[in-house]
Amino acid sequence: MRHLISTRDLSAERAIALLDTAIDMVDVRSRDVKKLPTLRGKTVANVFFEDSTRTRLSFEAAALALSADVTTFTTQGSSVSKGESLKDTLQTLEAMGADFIVLRHSHSGVASTVANNKWVDARIINAGDGTHEHPTQALLDAFTMRSRLRGVDARGMDLAGISVVIVGDILHSRVARSNAFLLTTLGATVTLAAPQTLLPREIDGWGVTVVSTLDDALESQPDVVMTLRVQKERMSSGFFPSESEFSTLWGMNDSRLRRLPSTSIVMHPGPMNRGLEISGSVADSPQSTVADQVSNGVAMRMSVLYTLMGDSR
């Protein structure tokens, strides 16, 4: 595997190997010397055409932990304002020696365009392309589920028998898409719960079930409820009547959490709209994995960088 563009490209074996390597990376991160020399002399370029806190810092931390050099590009203050194209921007970064390009962009499909047309030689990691995919987020989510529900050392295990409800703004969510593909590949049962207006049209082939209310979805006592940010910046008009109506029908709150087994977990990729898709008290509850997801994200991205490096040696 040279690039990581979509979770659709991952077989169960490949995904499990990536999750297993992340266990080793968690171990590295718990040592006194939290570094491996694997990417010494290599450069990871973080190229972010869209805002990010977690993903960018997480890739930075992962690259540094593997002893890579890191350059970070954000559009603000760059020549993109002078009209420079994506292709020229990436080729400029490669000319400065980028071996990996971690790319976030608002256009769906951009990462595969760059990789398929061989605009650069560098390995491409999709860090979120529009509403399309965000494969490393799905991997870190799968890792978090596996370690919380199957134990820290769940080496070799898939997610068979785990039921996951994904709720909210699925239409605009690359996190939901990448998760749906990866989780079903790993044998989990996935149910989507969203208002009609926030459900993508093309979910045939996703291998998921759709229910029309969150309360119906919770009836089945899922192991995981994955909440999603309502992506107001991608909404041109009203997708739901009001925020208070949305949080009443689709928000994960205390009374809904009480209906779940105490072993079930509530996830959110961040950034959260507290009080909208998730209440503050649920986000801060022991059943919330929000902080775990962030911390596992670094180990998971170390695993991805490490694996791509090894595969293309």
Ligand code: NCD
């Ligand atoms: C997500 C993203 O950017 O797609 N955030 C993240 O990477 N942690 C989800 C979001 O922005 O809502």
